[in-house]
């Protein structure tokens with residue numbers, strides 16, 4: 065089971081045209097997709113993507129002529145849409161990160177809470193598993209990943225310990241990795257400051273790196289404005305600060321008319337064309353209500369941001 069975060073809020077922000085074409089870039093178990101479908105009329109269409117073969121199987125169970133699902137990264141959205149002869153869409157939703165079935169299925173190896181093989185791939189049909197990567201990565205690269213994607217201040221010490229331990233025996237289970245990390249991070253200072261499991265940041269970092277999460281997001285966001293019809297919406301839900309920072313910066317820059325000197329005698333339309341402003345921000349960042357967090361703890365770190373495609377004067 066995956067309990068969808070910001071379900072009503074995201075779909076309300078996204079579906080502004082019942083007859084429009086929408087993309088759910090992160091199908092998961094289809095919580096958002098099903099509600100989007102319920103808001104569309106017979107002319108509407110929904111195209112979903114996910115990297116995870118299990119998500120694809122779940123999506124294929126939806127028998128609705130207005131819906132289809134593609135196996136792949138949302139990074140491939142422009143080429144996949146072209147292949148389907150879809151030139152513009154009316155909205156795209158990115159509900160980032162991992163789903164509950166990924167986290168809670170021990171065999172997927174995403175979580176230190178369950179003992180399982182150290183896999184962590186969203187797309188189990190390709191790429192290195194976490195165990196394979198940990199067996200070959202250099203200590204310097206490992207420390208960089210843990211520091212940059214986990215914002216972990218003990219990154220260097222954790223990387224050194226992992227490299228030491230893998231010489232004794234390969235690190236192939238979630239619990240082995242969690243214990244190694246905990247043996248470094250389990251300082252009194254850490255416990256006083258932080259109620260998180262000591263391996264939380266390291267697991268997040270390795271997962272983000274292996275699945276190229278930030279890289280794919282940073283390459284996908286700039287492609288969205290040109291895919292959207294005027295009035296079309298980009299809705300992104302992030303679950304950690306690095307992701308949210310990227311979404312926030314992208315939307316602010318794409319919505320920024322301030323790249324031109326102030327006071328030029330230009331009409332609004334001309335400012336947009338010259339500044340290449342393609343989006344406008346819709347509202348502020350939205351966070352789940354307390355009630356939602358009580359029911360679904362995963363919602364506590366969610367932040368949703370919305371932007372709308374506007375005319376650049378050249379459309």
Ligand SMILES: C[S@@+](CC[C@H](N)C(=O)[O-])C[C@H]1O[C@@H](n2cnc3c(N)ncnc32)[C@H](O)[C@@H]1O
Pocket residue numbers: 066067068069089090091092093094095096097113114115116119136137138139159160161162163164186280
């Ligand atoms: C938070 S879940 C989405 C849950 C979904 N909104 C629901 O209501 O069921 C994130 C999903 O996005 C997928 N995913 C993450 N990054 C992706 C990417 N770059 N391309 C395609 N799918 C991705 C994951 O495999 C996971 O199934």
